[in-house]
Amino acid sequence: MSSEDRVGEDSRNCIAVDLHDIQATILRHRPEPYFGTHVFLHINDAHGGREFLRRLAPHIGSAADWWKAGDAWIAVAISYPGLVALGVPGDSLRSFPEAFRAGMAARAEELHDYGANDPKNWERPFGSGQIHVQVSIVSPTEDKWHRTMETARQQYEGFSGVTVLLIQDFGAQPGSLNSLGYKDSIGQPAIEGSGVEPLPGQGRPIKAGEFILSYPGEAGVPLAMPQPDTLGRNGTYVGLRKYQSRVGAFNRFLRENGQNDEERELLAAKLVGRWRSGAPLTLAPAKDDAALGEDPHRNNDFTYANDPQGKQVPLGCHMRRMNPRDTKMPVLTDVNIHRLIRRSTTYGAPYDANTISELDDEGARGIYFLFISAKAMSTLEFLQQDWINDGTFMNLGSERDPLVGLQEERNTFTIPKEPVRRRIHDIETFNVLRGGEYLFMPSLSALKWLAGLNAEAAERPARHG
Numbered sequence: 165m166s167s168e169d170r171v172g173e174d175s176r177n178c179i180a181v182d183l184h185d186i187q188a189t190i191l192r193h194r195p196e197p198y199f200g201t202h203v204f205l206h207i208n209d210a211h212g213g214r215e216f217l218r219r220l221a222p223h224i225g226s227a228a229d230w231w232k233a234g235d236a237w238i239a240v241a242i243s244y245p246g247l248v249a250l251g252v253p254g255d256s257l258r259s260f261p262e263a264f265r266a267g268m269a270a271r272a273e274e275l276h277d278y279g280a281n282d283p284k285n286w287e288r289p290f291g292s293g294q295i296h297v298q299v300s301i302v303s304p305t306e307d308k309w310h311r312t313m314e315t316a317r318q319q320y321e322g323f324s325g326v327t328v329l330l331i332q333d334f335g336a337q338p339g340s341l342n343s344l345g346y347k348d349s350i351g352q353p354a355i356e357g358s359g360v361e362p363l364p365g366q367g368r369p370i371k372a373g374e375f376i377l378s379y380p381g382e383a384g385v386p387l388a389m390p391q392p393d394t395l396g397r398n399g400t401y402v403g404l405r406k407y408q409s410r411v412g413a414f415n416r417f418l419r420e421n422g423q424n425d426e427e428r429e430l431l432a433a434k435l436v437g438r439w440r441s442g443a444p445l446t447l448a449p450a451k452d453d454a455a456l457g458e459d460p461h462r463n464n465d466f467t468y469a470n471d472p473q474g475k476q477v478p479l480g481c482h483m484r485r486m487n488p489r490d491t492k493m494p495v496l497t498d499v500n501i502h503r504l505i506r507r508s509t510t511y512g513a514p515y516d517a518n519t520i521s522e523l524d525d526e527g528a529r530g531i532y533f534l535f536i537s538a539k540a541m542s543t544l545e546f547l548q549q550d551w552i553n554d555g556t557f558m559n560l561g562s563e564r565d566p567l568v569g570l571q572e573e574r575n576t577f578t579i580p581k582e583p584v585r586r587r588i589h590d591i592e593t594f595n596v597l598r599g600g601e602y603l604f605m606p607s608l609s610a611l612k613w614l615a616g617l618n619a620e621a622a623e624r625p626a627r628h629g
C-alpha cells in the first residue's frame with residue numbers, strides 16, 4: 165500500500181499542523197525498502213556553523229507532501245553543544261529542558277545505562293560533546309540515495325565551517341529485516357491533525373503536541389518549548405541510540421532453548437510479540453503468516469483483550485512492554501503519553517541464522533534506534549526505568565525487556581502457557597548500547613533563524629525574555 169492511499173480528501177481537510185514548516189521525517193514513514201546515510205558533524209566556529217545551515221536549509225524536506233511515496237529527503241537535527249557552537253543566545257539556551265542540555269551520556273543514571281551500556285564503553289564520537297549536527301539522508305531507492313547524498317555532501321565537503329566526524333550508511337536488509345532478522349517499524353502512533361489516515365489497530369490518534377512542539381498534547385496544553393517561539397514552534401526532539409546486535413549470542417540463545425527451527429522461530433516470536441515476518445502473535449498464535457505480516461491493514465489490527473495473561477503474547481515481550489495497549493497493569497498509566505514515532509535504521513551485514521560464534525557478537529551491525537517525541541528525554545527515561553529494565557509494571561518482578569534490556573544479572577524471560585509457564589534462564593543482553601545523543605529537530609523556519617537569516621528579529625525575544 166502506498167502512502168497516497170492513506171490520504172483522502174477528508175483527512176487533508178482536517179490538517180491542523182503546519183506541514184510546510186515541519187521536517188519531513190516527522191510524518192514520513194521510513195520507505196520500504198530504504199537506503200540512506202547518517203552524517204555526524206562538528207561545528208568549527210559559530211559563523212561557519214550558521215553558514216552551513218544556511219546552505220543546507222533549502223534542501224531539508226518538509227512534511228508538506230508526506231504522502232508522496234518515492235521521494236528521498238534530507239533531515240537535520242542539532243545537539244545542545246551544537247546550539248552553543250552556533251552562538252544561540254544564553255536566554256534561549258536556558259529555555260531547553262535540563263536533560264537535553266546535559267546530554268544522553270550525562271543522564272546515564274536516569275537511563276539505567278550501566279555495565280556494558282555505560283557511556284564509558286561507547287564508541288567515539290558519541291557522548292563526547294563533539295557531535296553538533298546530524299544530517300540524515302533517507303531514500304526508497306539506491307539511485308535517489310546517491311543523488312540526495314551528493315546534494316548533502318556539496319553543503320559540507322571542503323567547507324571549513326564544519327568537520328565530518330562520522331558517516332554511517334544504513335539500509336533495509338533483504339526482506340526488510342533488521343539486524344536480528346525481524347521486520348520492523350510496524351507499530352507507530354497516528355497523529356491527530358496530521359492528515360495521516362490511521363491504519364486499522366493504530367488506536368485513536370494521539371494529540372500532535374506529544375510529537376511536535378507548540379500544539380496541545382494529551383494533557384490539553386502544549387508542552388513548554390524552547391524560546392523564542394520562532395525557534396521552538398514546529399520543532400521536536402530526537403533520541404538516538406546506537407545499538408550493536410550480538411547476533412551470535414541471540415542465535416545461540418535460540419538454539420539452546422529450541423529443539424528445532426520451528427521451536428526457535430516460535431521463541432523468537434515470543435521475545436518480540438510478532439513473528440519475524442511481522443505477523444502479530446495475537447492474530448497468528450501458533451504459526452507464522454507471512455501475508456498477514458506484510459499487510460499494513462491487518463498486521464497491527466489487534467488488542468490484548470483476549471490475552472490478559474499473555475498466553476499468546478508474553479506480558480514481558482518487547483512489543484507489549486513498549487506499547488501495552490489495553491493490557492490491565494498493576495501500576496495505572498496512560499499508555500498514550502508514552503508513545504514514540506520510530507525512525508530506526510539498520511546497519512551492517514544482514515542477519516544470518518547460522519551465525520553462532522562469539523566472534524559474531526562483536527560484528528559491526530545493529531540498529532540506529534531513532535525516535536521522535538516532543539518530550540523525548542523524559543519518555544526515554546521513563547521507558548528505560550519502568551518498562552525496559554524492570555518488570556513490576558507487568559507483575560514480572562525484575563525481569564527485563566528481552567531485546568533491549570540490560571541483562572546484568574543473567575535474568576529470566578517468562579512465557580505464560582498451559583499447564584505451567586515456561587521460565588527461560590540466562591537471557592543475555594542481545595543489543596548493546598554503543599552510543600547515544602539527544603538532538604533538537606528544528607522547523608524549517610527555525611533553521612533559517614538559526615542560520616542567522618533573521619538574526620535581528622532573533623535577538624529581540626532573547627533580550628526581553
Ligand code: HEM
Nearest residue numbers: 346348349350351352407436483486487531533547568595
Ligand atoms: C536494537 C534494538 C531494537 C530492536 C531489534 C527492536 C525490534 C523491534 C521489533 C521487531 C518490533 C516489532 C515490529 C514493529 O512494530 O516495529 C518493535 C516494536 C517496537 N519497539 Fe523496538 N526494537 C529495538 C529497540 C527499541 C527501543 C530502544 C525502544 C524504545 C525505547 C523500542 C520501542 C518499540 C516500540 C514503541 C515498538 C512498537 C510497539 C507497538 O506499537 O506495538 N524499540 N521493536
